[in-house]
Amino acid sequence: MSRIWLSLLTVCVNILALALPLALLQVYDRILPNKSWGTAAVIFFAVLIALLLAAFLRMVRSDIFALLSARNDFPLWQRIVSNLIYGGYSPEQAHLAISSVNKAKDVGVGQSRMGLYDTPFAVVFLVLIWYLGGVVVLAPLIVGGGSALIFFYYKNSYRTALRDTAEQDATLRDLEGNMSTLSPQCIFLGRFGAVFNAFSVQKRNSAVALEKVERIASLQQDLLQSGALLTTVLVVGFGATSVLAGNMTTGGLAACTLLGGRASAQLMGIAATLMRQTPAKVASEHIPVGESPALNRSNLPISISLGASQLETNSGEIIVIEESPNQEAFEVLRELVDKLWPEGQGKWDVSENMRYVPARAELQRGSILENLTRFSSGLEPEAFQLSEIFGLDAMVGRLVDGYRTEVGAHGTIPLSDGAVKRAALVQAFVGNAKLIVLERPDISLDSAGIKSLKQRLATLRGSVTVIMTTASPELHAIADRYIPECFDPQSAMVA
Numbered sequence: 001m002s003r004i005w006l007s008l009l010t011v012c013v014n015i016l017a018l019a020l021p022l023a024l025l026q027v028y029d030r031i032l033p034n035k036s037w038g039t040a041a042v043i044f045f046a047v048l049i050a051l052l053l054a055a056f057l058r059m060v061r062s063d064i065f066a067l068l069s070a071r072n073d074f075p076l077w078q079r080i081v082s083n084l085i086y087g088g089y090s091p092e093q094a095h096l097a098i099s100s101v102n103k104a105k106d107v108g109v110g111q112s113r114m115g116l117y118d119t120p121f122a123v124v125f126l127v128l129i130w131y132l133g134g135v136v137v138l139a140p141l142i143v144g145g146g147s148a149l150i151f152f153y154y155k156n157s158y159r160t161a162l163r164d165t166a167e168q169d170a171t172l173r174d175l176e177g178n179m180s181t182l183s184p185q186c187i188f189l190g191r192f193g194a195v196f197n198a199f200s201v202q203k204r205n206s207a208v209a210l211e212k213v214e215r216i217a218s219l220q221q222d223l224l225q226s227g228a229l230l231t232t233v234l235v236v237g238f239g240a241t242s243v244l245a246g247n248m249t250t251g252g253l254a255a256c257t258l259l260g261g262r263a264s265a266q267l268m269g270i271a272a273t274l275m276r277q278t279p280a281k282v283a284s285e286h287i288p289v290g291e292s293p294a295l296n297r298s299n300l301p302i303s304i305s306l307g308a309s310q311l312e313t314n315s316g317e318i319i320v321i322e323e324s325p326n327q328e329a330f331e332v333l334r335e336l337v338d339k340l341w342p343e344g345q346g347k348w349d350v351s352e353n354m355r356y357v358p359a360r361a362e363l364q365r366g367s368i369l370e371n372l373t374r375f376s377s378g379l380e381p382e383a384f385q386l387s388e389i390f391g392l393d394a395m396v397g398r399l400v401d402g403y404r405t406e407v408g409a410h411g412t413i414p415l416s417d418g419a420v421k422r423a424a425l426v427q428a429f430v431g432n433a434k435l436i437v438l439e440r441p442d443i444s445l446d447s448a449g450i451k452s453l454k455q456r457l458a459t460l461r462g463s464v465t466v467i468m469t470t471a472s473p474e475l476h477a478i479a480d481r482y483i484p485e486c487f488d489p490q491s492a493m494v495a
Helices: 002-016 017-034 038-087 091-104 111-118 121-180 189-244 251-282 331-342 366-371 377-390 392-396 418-431 447-460 473-477 489-494
Strands: 305-306 309-314 318-321 354-357 437-439 465-469 482-483
Touching: 002 038, 002 111, 017 038, 017 251, 111 251, 121 189, 121 251, 189 251, 189 392, 318 331, 331 354, 331 437, 331 465, 354 418, 366 377, 366 418, 377 392, 377 418, 377 447, 392 418, 418 437, 418 447, 447 473
Parallel strands: 318 465, 318 482, 354 437, 437 465
Antiparallel strands: 305 309
């Protein structure tokens, strides 16, 4: 219904826009030669009312556009928040998604589409110019067509520049946040220097990308302003020739001057609107489509084809993936991870019943405790208990802020690799996981850490399904079965 009102309002606005050109036609051709002051007063009063009514209708139309944009804003934010919670995005992806909402909501609605509603009426103005001035119609056609070609020529460059700017800005803000987490835990000057150098390089890259966007945006504004002036000059030039040749009246020239400016503006408005929508479309690329599949995942036990093997799990068993003649073990595990978490989605869902710990674990930006609890305060008691089991509490206790220590990406984590791996394991085991996928959990763990992990896995046998790759004989020993089925664990131990 709103779009119907928009169409009706647009028709009324453009009809009222004809009042001034037609009034000038009457003034120059009839009123001034006949000195009809009464008629002139009536016409000017009618034009004034038409202009005020058109301004009011334009204001109403703008309010409707704003209403549609606001209605589109809520579901966009709902989709963003849902996918940020459940989607496992990197900090850069999160920055991109959040910063893109205000622009992306204008793809379907918003002020950027206003020009598309006005564009069809350019044909009406062109027909009137042709009727009044004949060849004068070439002026808006030349200016509008030429400007449109220039707009479309730069469209792809503008899209690329906008995409680069958004990505560079997201990375830059992530680095700014990482620098704030360095003190007071930054002991080594080299660590700060590496992050500051990355920040400086990113700042330069961001400035270069922004310069490209601003240059093309300035070109758009110059074309719109210069196009209006050029149209006026050409209309007056062609019109004066027609008037001198006796093919057009002075009133017709005055009317064509206004109609020509309006027609060329609406012709350029097609390309200009599409260019103005480019930031919205680029921003929408960073908005997740639909809800995260993690919300509805309950596919346990699982049955998945992995390379030459078929993986079928039973509830609560421990499975070790081993190398086969045709495929490395890590390749099989990565294939499993890609199928369980398409594009990384779901790894950070607090309610998710499946967890994944990569060989080189990373922590998300936040405090150590927030990472351990997967940002769920209700899991803190269990997280503390697991930290003690895995020996993480002694490592965290050496830090000034303890579990409240802020951590981040890009080398700003004040923990050893072994402590980060223990934190990742606590993060995986905390909560109600039913399936845990471990990629080389023995990496970065000492013998005490491997022993603690073995004991924890033995405790969870029968209630939590564990799939892993490992080179540790101790973790091999507790497996219920191996993939591929032909694997002989005893020969592997001897080897």
